[in-house]
Amino acid sequence: MAAKSKHVVDFENIKSTMSDPYKKPVQVIDETGKIVNQELFDRFSDDELVTLMEKMVWERALHEQTMNFSRQGRLGFYAPTLGEEASEMGIAHAMKKQDYLFPAYRDLPQLIQHGATVKEGFLWSKGHYQCYDYVRRGVRAWIPQIIIGAQYVQCAGAALGIKKNDEKDTVAYVFTGDGGTSQGDFYEGINFASSFQAPAVFFVQNNGWAISVPRKTQTAAETLAQKGVASGVPGVQVDGMDILATYLVAKDARDFAAAGNGPALVETLTYRFGAHSSAGDDPSRYRTKEEEKPWFDRDPLIRLRKVLTDKKLWDQDKEDKLVAQYKDQFKQDMKDAEAAPKQKVSDFLKHTFEVPTPDVAAQIKEFEAKESK
Amino acid sequence: MAAKSKHVVDFENIKSTMSDPYKKPVQVIDETGKIVNQELFDRFSDDELVTLMEKMVWERALHEQTMNFSRQGRLGFYAPTLGEEASEMGIAHAMKKQDYLFPAYRDLPQLIQHGATVKEGFLWSKGHYQCYDYVRRGVRAWIPQIIIGAQYVQCAGAALGIKKNDEKDTVAYVFTGDGGTSQGDFYEGINFASSFQAPAVFFVQNNGWAISVPRKTQTAAETLAQKGVASGVPGVQVDGMDILATYLVAKDARDFAAAGNGPALVETLTYRFGAHSSAGDDPSRYRTKEEEKPWFDRDPLIRLRKVLTDKKLWDQDKEDKLVAQYKDQFKQDMKDAEAAPKQKVSDFLKHTFEVPTPDVAAQIKEFEAKESK
Amino acid sequence: MAKLTYIKAITDGLDQVLQDDPKTLIFGEDVGKNGGVFRTTVGLQDKYGTDRVFDTPLAESGILGLSIGLALTGWRPIPEIQFMGFTMEAVDSIGGQMSRNRFRMSGDVSMPITIRTPFGGGTHTAELHGDSLENLFVGIPGLRVVTPANPYDAKGMVISAVENNDPVLFMENLKLYRSMKDEVPDGHYTVPLDKAKVAREGSDITIVAYSAEVNEALKVADKLEKENISVEVIDLRSLSPIDTETIFNSIDKTHKVVVAQEAQKMAGVGAQVASAIAEDDIMSLDAPIGRVSAPDSVFPFAMAENDWLPNADDIEAKVREILNY
Amino acid sequence: MAKLTYIKAITDGLDQVLQDDPKTLIFGEDVGKNGGVFRTTVGLQDKYGTDRVFDTPLAESGILGLSIGLALTGWRPIPEIQFMGFTMEAVDSIGGQMSRNRFRMSGDVSMPITIRTPFGGGTHTAELHGDSLENLFVGIPGLRVVTPANPYDAKGMVISAVENNDPVLFMENLKLYRSMKDEVPDGHYTVPLDKAKVAREGSDITIVAYSAEVNEALKVADKLEKENISVEVIDLRSLSPIDTETIFNSIDKTHKVVVAQEAQKMAGVGAQVASAIAEDDIMSLDAPIGRVSAPDSVFPFAMAENDWLPNADDIEAKVREILNY
C-alpha cells in the first residue's frame, strides 16, 4: 500500500475498472429458455413472439439452403450465419423502412429483411450485377460491404445526410464484426457521426472470431460496447443469442438516435457456429470443441422455441412446414438467379463514367464486336 | 419518469456520465501560483524545480528566437510552442535516454531534449537532409511526423519491438494534438499497442485548436483521456499548464508502461497561445480575445516563476541572463545551420534504394553533370 | 470580367455552384470559418451558412466516407483534402468505393463528389505538402482526375467538376494559387473536363504538359519563337481520362513530341501519354518521344526543391534534343 | 529438388528466411495458427513460435505502421496484407512512410520490410479480392514492387525480398497459387529482384508480360511456333523498377513488341514499359507497340471475370496484328 500511494495516478485501477459499466449484457430469456426478466418479456405480444421466431427460422433455413447450394457449386463467396439469427433478426426487426442500412458481407439476411430479394442475395454471392437492383428499386440499403470499416464512415455520411434532409424518425444502421472494430474507419465513422450528433446506430456483432483470430487478439478492451466512449457515444452489450433482448436494445438505440440524441452503439454477444465463409475455412484448425459446445447450447432458436412451445404458440410440425416452405422458395429464387442474363463487358464499360470517354467508347465497340460473335 | 422507465437501456444516462472518471485533471500548482497539492509538491527537490523552470525558459526562448528567424525569412515551416512549455517539458523530463520518441511537427523541443541538436531542428524547418543526423547518431527518436496519426501506429511497432528485444525500463513515447485524436491511425496505434500489451505511452497535447477547428468539433467525447477506453488503455487528464503535475503524471504513465502493464494515455490541457504555424495562420480569424485571455493567465511560466521566486530559488535577473544566453546559442545554431552544405539531387538519388537501379543510376549521372557545371 | 488569381478563380467557381445548387456542400479541415488554410473557401461559410460549408474532424478517410454517405442521401459533396499528401489516408474511399458505385449499380447511382486538393512543388513547404501524387489516382476506373493550369480554366473546370455526376479529383496547383492572374468571366461558365487544350499553336514540335509545367512549356515556346522554331503546347487538363485525340492531331502536324510533368518519371501520367502515342500514333513520329520530369527520388527536402523540379530550361534542352534528333 | 506449387514454394521460402535470420517476423491477419487464409504461412507458427509468427488486430494501416516501428527497433518484418484490395487502407504507411526513410536518413536507415499480398483475377472471388492494384504502388520512389510468375521464382524472389534492405511489395498471384507446379530447389537460393527474365527465346516478336499473363504469353509462343513464328517472352518480375535493358535487348533483335498485363489499360505498368521503349528504343521498332490488357472498367463481378480478363487469345490476336503491320 505504501508503494501504491506513491502513484499520482492509479493507472492499474483505472484499467481494471473501466469496463465495468459495459459488462452487463441485457437478457430477457436465458439459454435454458427461462424468462429472466418478466417485465421485459411482457412487452411482447404473442403475435410478435411468433413473428420473431419465424424470422429466425427463416434465417436458419436460408443458411441451410445456401450451404447446400454452396456444396453444389451454385454460389460464390457466402458468409454463413448459423448461430447469429437472434442478433441479426433482432436488430432487423427494429429497423424501419425509411432507415438506411449499411450491411457487411455477413448481413444478407438483414438486407433481405429490409427489402432486397433472396434472388439478389444469391446474385451477390455469385457475382452478377443485378444483385444491386434493390438500390435502384429505392430500397434504402447499400451494398454488402467487403472492405471492413468502409461501411462505418459511409454510414456517418448517410446519417448526416438524413439530418440535413430533416427526415424525421429515420436513422442509418450499420454492422460490423468483432474484428471490424479494430479498423481506423470503425472509429472515424463513429466519431464523425458523434461529432455531428447524427442519427446513426452502430452494431457490432461479436461472434467471437474474425476468421481464425479470436476476439481477445483484437483489443485489450474487455467489451466492444465501451468503444463508443472514445467518441462520446453510449454503448451497451446485449445477449445476442436472445432475440427479445436484442430487439429491445436495438429499438432503444434506434429511438435514442432518431430522437436527435446522436449515435448509439450496440454490441451483440453471439457466436459463429460454423465456418467463416464458404471459401474453405475450417474452424477446427483454430478453435476447440470445448469452446464451441457451450455456445451451441446457447442456440437462439432453442430458447425461444422452448418459450413459445410452453405457451402453445409453436410446435415442431409448424416449424418443419415453415422450413420446407422457405426452402422451396429459396430453390425457386436460385432458379431465378440462375436465369439472370449473361453479363456483358460492354455493359460494364458503359457504366464506368456517366458518359463513356473516347477510350472507353472504343473498348465498348471492341467488346460488342466480340460479344456478337 | 414513466416514459423513461420504458427504456431498457438508459442511453442518455450512459452518455451523460461516461466521461466523469476522466474529468479531474491532476494539478499541483494553480494558475495563481498557489500550491494545491502539497504532498505532490514536496516530491520535488529545489534543484529539480529549478531545472524544470530552466527547461521552460529554454523552450520559450527557443520559441521567441524561432519566431524572430521566421520573420527574417531564415526558417521554413515551423510550429510555434508558446504556451505549451509545461506540457512539452514536463513530459520530456520524464523520458529516459533509452526511450524511443515519436514526435509530431510541434514537438521539436522534446526532440531536442532527447538528443537532437537545435541546429538539426532548424535544418528540419528549412528542409535540409542533415536534419535527421540524430537518428544516424543513435538518438532514439524518429522524425517530426507530418502525417497526423502515422506516428501512433509506428510507435506501437517500436513498443512491440522493445518488448521483443526484451529491453528493460524502456518505452516508446508518442505525441499528437487534440485534432490528431480523430485519425483512424490514432486509434489503431493505441489498440495495437494495447493488444500486444507493449510499452507505449501516448500523449495528447490538447491545446484547444487544430489550426482553426476547435476541440469540440473533433469529437463529442468530453475528454480525450477517455479515448483509451476503446482499447482498454487507462487514460488521464492533467493540467498541462502545470509542469509539476505534467511531469508526475507522465512519469507515472511511463512507469506503468515500463513495468509491463501495457500502454497508458495522457491528455495535457494546454493552449496554443499564438498561430498554428509560421505559414500565415491568423488566430484572430477564428477565435476571440475573450477565449484567449483566461488561457494567457494560465501561462505555465508565470505560476512556476511565482513559486520559485517565493522560495527564493529564482529571480528575474537570473531568467533574463538565461534567456540571453540561450538566444545567443540559438543564433550560433542558426549560423551553423546556414553553413550546411548545399544539398545535391545526385545525393538524394543515391538514397532512393540501397543500390541505385539502372534508371536511377542514369539520373545520378545526369545530375552530377549538371551539378559540376 | 475581372482579373483574378488562380485561387480567387476557384473561390469564385465554388461560390457559383453553392449558389446554383442548394444540394452542394463544402466541408473538410479548416474550410469553414477560416476559409481554408489557403483561403480558397473564404467567405463561403458567411454567405451560405454552417449547414452548407462546415469543418469536420481531422480524418481524411472519414471526410471522404462522409462524402459517399452524403451523396447517397441526395447531396452533392465538395470535400477538401487539405494537401494531396493526405489523400493517402483515404485511398479506399476513392478507389475502393466512390469510383465503383456507378458500375455496381449499372449506371443508376451517381456519386457527384468533387474532391479538391492542392498539390505541386516549388513553395518550399513541409514534407508531403508538395508532392505530385496523381499517379495514385489516374489508374482508378470511374474516377476523373483533372487539374487546371490557369485561372480561367480553374473556375470553369471547378464548376464543371461539381456539376459532373462522376467523382472528380480536382487538383489545384499550390504554386499557381497566387502567382498567376487572368481575365476570368463573371458568373457561370464551364470548361470541359475531358478536353485537352491547345495552349499555343505551333508546327515544329509538340509539348504535352499539365498544371504548372504548362507555363514552363509556354516560356520555352516564347523563347524558341525568336529562333523561328514553332512550338505547339498542349495542356492536358484531364489526367484521367487523357484526351489522346488532341494530342494525336498535334503530332500528326509536328511529328515530334516532348511530354513534360513535374512528378517523378516513374509516376504515370507522362508514361500514359507516351504509351498512347507509341500504340496508336507512332508512325507519325520521326523522333523518339522526349520525356521531361523530376528524377525518381522521393520529393526532396524544401531547400533542394528548385534543383529537383523540372523547369523551362529542362524542357528547352529536351525540345532541342528531339528537334536535332 | 521437389515439385512444388507456387504457394508451397513461397511457404518454403518463408521457412528458409525464418530459419536463417532470427530477426525476421511474420504477422498479419490469420497468418498464425490458421497459417493464412490460403495456407501460405501454414506450419510456421508451430515451427518458430508465436513470438516470430503471430496474428494482429484487423487493421492494415496498423499492420504496416507496426512494421515500420519494428524495423526501427531492429527487426525484419514480413507483414501479410490478406488481399491486395486491402492495401488501400495502408497507402500512407507504404508511400508516405517506409519508402521514404532511406532517403530521409541519407541512406543510413533501412526499412527491410517485405509486404506479401495476393492479387490477380480468375478465381471468382468477392469484390476487391482479385483486382490488380499494382499501379497504386509502382510510382512510389524507394519501393520495390515485384511479382513472380512461377514456383521457382516465387521461392527465390521471396527470399531475395526478405534479405533485401529496401521495402518490397511482394505480389502473389492468386490463380497461380495452386494451379502451377515446378521443380524447386531445396534450401536457400535467390532470384534477383530487379532482373526481368527471358522466359522463352524467340526472334520475330517480343511479348513483355508479368505474373499470370506470362503463362498466357508462353501459350501463344507455343502455338505460333507451329506456324514457324518465333516469339520471345519476357517476364518482368520487377514492376518497379523495370529492367528496361532486358526489354531493349530483345526488341533490338525482334523489332516488334506487345506488352501484356492483366490490369486495366489505364493502370500503369504496361504504359511504363511502352513509354520507356518509346523514349529510348523507338528506332528499333518497325511497328507500333501492341498493348494487351483488361478494358478500363472496374474489375468486374465474378461471373463476368472470364470475359473481361485478357487471355492467350487476346495476346495472340494482338501479336498477329503487330506482326502483320
Ligand SMILES: Cc1ncc(C[n+]2csc(CCOP(=O)(O)OP(=O)(O)O)c2C)c(N)n1
Ligand atoms: C479491410 C479488410 N481487411 C481484411 C479483410 C478480410 N476479412 C474478411 S472477413 C475478416 C474477418 C472479419 O471478422 P469480424 O469483423 O469479426 O466479422 P465476422 O466475419 O466474424 O462476422 C477478414 C480479416 C477485409 N474484408 N477487409
Ligand SMILES: Cc1ncc(C[n+]2csc(CCOP(=O)(O)OP(=O)(O)O)c2C)c(N)n1
Ligand atoms: C493526415 C494529415 N491531415 C491533415 C494535416 C494538416 N494539418 C497539419 S496540423 C493540423 C492540425 C492539427 O491539430 P492538432 O492535432 O490539434 O495539433 P496542433 O497543431 O494543435 O498541435 C492539420 C489539419 C496533416 N498534417 N496530416
Ligand SMILES: [Mg+2]
Ligand atoms: Mg467476428
Ligand SMILES: [Mg+2]
Ligand atoms: Mg491542437
